Amino acid sequence: MSYVTKSPWIIHYDGSSCNGCDIEVLACLTPMYDVERFGIINTGNPKHADIFLVTGSVNEQNINVVKQIYEQMPEPKVVVAIGICATSGGIFKECYNIMGGIDTVIPVDVYVPGCAARPEAIIDGVVKGLGVLAEKRASMDKRIGVIPAAPEAAKEAAAEVKEKEEA
Amino acid sequence: MNLTTAIIGIAAYLILAPIAGGLLAGIDRKISARMQGRFGPPILQPFYDFFKLLEKEPITVNKVQDFYVMCFLIFIVITGCFFFAGGDLLLIIFSLTLASIFLVVAAFSSNSPYAQIGAERELLQMMAYEPMVLLTAIGFYIVNGSFNIYDIVSSDVMAIQYLPGIFLGFVFILTIKLRKSPFDLSMSHHAHQELVKGLTTEFSGKTMAVIEIAHWYENIFLLGFVYLFFVNSLSWSPVLAVIICLVTYFIEILIDNNYARMKWQIAINASWIVAITLGFVNLLVLYFMR
Numbered sequence A: 001m002s003y004v005t006k007s008p009w010i011i012h013y014d015g016s017s018c019n020g021c022d023i024e025v026l027a028c029l030t031p032m033y034d035v036e037r038f039g040i041i042n043t044g045n046p047k048h049a050d051i052f053l054v055t056g057s058v059n060e061q062n063i064n065v066v067k068q069i070y071e072q073m074p075e076p077k078v079v080v081a082i083g084i085c086a087t088s089g090g091i092f093k094e095c096y097n098i099m100g101g102i103d104t105v106i107p108v109d110v111y112v113p114g115c116a117a118r119p120e121a122i123i124d125g126v127v128k129g130l131g132v133l134a135e136k137r138a139s140m141d142k143r144i145g146v147i148p149a150a151p152e153a154a155k156e157a158a159a160e161v162k163e164k165e166e167a
Numbered sequence B: 001m002n003l004t005t006a007i008i009g010i011a012a013y014l015i016l017a018p019i020a021g022g023l024l025a026g027i028d029r030k031i032s033a034r035m036q037g038r039f040g041p042p043i044l045q046p047f048y049d050f051f052k053l054l055e056k057e058p059i060t061v062n063k064v065q066d067f068y069v070m071c072f073l074i075f076i077v078i079t080g081c082f083f084f085a086g087g088d089l090l091l092i093i094f095s096l097t098l099a100s101i102f103l104v105v106a107a108f109s110s111n112s113p114y115a116q117i118g119a120e121r122e123l124l125q126m127m128a129y130e131p132m133v134l135l136t137a138i139g140f141y142i143v144n145g146s147f148n149i150y151d152i153v154s155s156d157v158m159a160i161q162y163l164p165g166i167f168l169g170f171v172f173i174l175t176i177k178l179r180k181s182p183f184d185l186s187m188s189h190h191a192h193q194e195l196v197k198g199l200t201t202e203f204s205g206k207t208m209a210v211i212e213i214a215h216w217y218e219n220i221f222l223l224g225f226v227y228l229f230f231v232n233s234l235s236w237s238p239v240l241a242v243i244i245c246l247v248t249y250f251i252e253i254l255i256d257n258n259y260a261r262m263k264w265q266i267a268i269n270a271s272w273i274v275a276i277t278l279g280f281v282n283l284l285v286l287y288f289m290r
Ligand code: SF4
Pocket: A016, A017, A018, A019, A020, A021, A022, A055, A056, A082, A083, A084, A085, A086, A090, A091, A114, A115, A116, A117
């Protein structure tokens, strides 16, 4: 059994979000939702984190920041893109400085659509991320390296969301 | 002091302290959560965290840092072993200081600004609590005529009767040692971070796990100090002492949840003033009364 799923520590980074999704992420820590029930701690330190929560899309200025945080996190690690901005660029997609979703820079494992994503959805996304985390941990044991891409289901969901967006 | 009790003490400490320390940390988190109106993590959460940290990919900034962190653990354990074997109080205080210094050096060696400021603050904290710890040892010496823990435990007097001021002073600096608000300046266990993670910013995976377990050993040893104030040759006194230890820890949790973090100047001033008023005056009174 892997202990990674019992004590996922998160780091939260605000890309170029409107702050709506950030407030919802922080709401998860309040007495109302209390994610510490699941052992989740908001660390603020990439070296201690297992799950990377990104809100907002990537812009020209923060590409390196996102990459650095991701690279500083020790394996096994999971990236959860929160809100439609982080998934595909959302309402900011057409802006001159926006690259698009987080997956244009680092591999994303779970997409949580919504504008803003509800705390329940965020918790669901993190719990889904735990499955991926366990898988990655298992593959570390087998020394076959880490699965870089998102699981198929999550990818399909994201693709659907993107289609709807474009429609 | 005979050899068998010493060996039993050491063995019990080596095996039971991490278990008790981890449980205490879990209960701490649960009670803190309840005080904040939350449900809180399972009691065993610190153990899950510990085993998770062991599972993570090792990333170290440089090779020496792991060595220093390991020394921190080893000297904390040695300190505790001296204590529970009934050794010399002064020796215990010196090896405790040495252990803390290793942690500071480990943080300095990582070259990260957060860790370095954390290390500087840790040094300031040591300056803040050392005088009171020394006064505590002197107090025990005046009451029992010996620095030896075994003599203190088996004497007929209960130290608290003569050392109420020193006890209160010790509980005050215990807040610093247990890394509780308002004095968790160099690193914090809470969601509201200080200097990212202060001292431990650059440590991850196994190194972090070693620090965690060292803290558990350290906390149990510190509560042992509280225990020492209430224990004497009577058979019921250990029970009383353990209860007082738990109550003290609960009060520390209460303080932790009620105060915001203070500046380091206040930490130093407050703990020195407490050491002088409560500790030193207690010693003076004791000196002239006996
Ligand atoms: S998804 Fe909506 S709420 Fe979230 S950051 Fe983007 S615009 Fe703001």
